[in-house]
Amino acid sequence: MFDPDVTSPLDDGSPAITPVGPVSRAIIRCRASDIDLVSNRIDIALPRAACRSVQDSGLSALWLGPDEWLILNATPADSWVSELSARLDGALCSLVDVSHRQVALSVHGPRAEDILATGCALDHSIAAFPVGMCTRTMFAKAEIVLWRTGAANFHLEVWRSFARYVEALLREAESER
Amino acid sequence: MLLLECPYCGPRAEIEFRYGGESHIRRPGPHAEVSDAQWADYLYNRKNLKGEHRERWLHAAGCRRWFNVARNTVTHQVLAVYKMTEPCPLPDDTGAPVGDPSMTPGTAMGGAA
Numbered sequence: 001m002f003d004p005d006v007t008s009p010l011d012d013g014s015p016a017i018t019p020v021g022p023v024s025r026a027i028i029r030c031r032a033s034d035i036d037l038v039s040n041r042i043d044i045a046l047p048r049a050a051c052r053s054v055q056d057s058g059l060s061a062l063w064l065g066p067d068e069w070l071i072l073n074a075t076p077a078d079s080w081v082s083e084l085s086a087r088l089d090g091a092l093c094s095l096v097d098v099s100h101r102q103v104a105l106s107v108h109g110p111r112a113e114d115i116l117a118t119g120c121a122l123d124h125s126i127a128a129f130p131v132g133m134c135t136r137t138m139f140a141k142a143e144i145v146l147w148r149t150g151a152a153n154f155h156l157e158v159w160r161s162f163a164r165y166v167e168a169l170l171r172e173a174e175s176e177r
Numbered sequence: 178m179l180l181l182e183c184p185y186c187g188p189r190a191e192i193e194f195r196y197g198g199e200s201h202i203r204r205p206g207p208h209a210e211v212s213d214a215q216w217a218d219y220l221y222n223r224k225n226l227k228g229e230h231r232e233r234w235l236h237a238a239g240c241r242r243w244f245n246v247a248r249n250t251v252t253h254q255v256l257a258v259y260k261m262t263e264p265c266p267l268p269d270d271t272g273a274p275v276g277d278p279s280m281t282p283g284t285a286m287g288g289a290a
């Protein structure tokens with residue numbers, strides 16, 4: 001059940017860093033030859049381009065690897081992944097509900113790139129990391145998925161047990177002037 | 178720190194990768210015809226080159242693909258990066274492609290680079 005009191009281990013927001021509310025999440029894996037079939041069944045076109053995302057009516061599909069995508073559903077429901085599973089019946093793919101494995105933070109505002117740069121070696125400039133780009137990467141010693149949802153908006157997914165660690169480092173970076 | 182260019186994701190910091198040891202090592206077979214010496218050679222013996230090396234890397238904190246890197250172990254210069262199914266693009270290279278990437282290990286082997 002999505003009980004908002006236990007959904008996030010994160011603290012309340014600060015100006016540039018706010019927890020993202022409950023999200024349903026699934027990992028889909030399939031071969032390149034099955035991408036079209038799987039996309040049709042789940043009603044969102046899985047991106048083939050590396051490190052790119054697609055958004056379609058509340059669903060987001062983030063490329064994590066050539067055969068792996070993270071699907072986010074902004075309208076969380078415990079039944080969603082089992083519904084996807086039923087629709088994928090017969091398709092050769094793997095579907096795993098990871099809704100509660102990870103939590104999300106929003107890093108936003110004019111200093112978002114600088115805050116992220118304190119723990120992640122990627123070039124976060126808009127030219128190198130455009131809106132819609134997503135990737136699994138590292139923030140300090142924790143694995144994260146970083147997704148740019150706007151010019152000054154990043155969505156950061158982190159495994160639940162690493163969330164407070166990443167959050168604390170981000171807040172420390174935010175506090176520095 | 179190395180900056181490695183993943184064939185799928187582009188240049189990334191070394192912290193995102195795991196080293197997988199020497200590349201282009203074929204499993205001998207069929208198994209019943211493999212001598213103990215051949216098997217031991219396959220399991221344990223590596224060139225441990227000082228110079229131009231062909232090695233496997235896993236983009237563990239990225240796309241989770243294995244790929245090959247041709248790297249000079251003295252200078253750390255990366256000479257080429259190529260997919261598991263591709264031969265080394267360097268001229269005069271004799272290493273054969275490893276083959277089906279699904280047959281490569283799912284976990285990193287060996288120690289640090």
Ligand SMILES: [Zn+2]
Pocket residue numbers: 183184185186187236239240241242
């Ligand atoms: Zn990669």
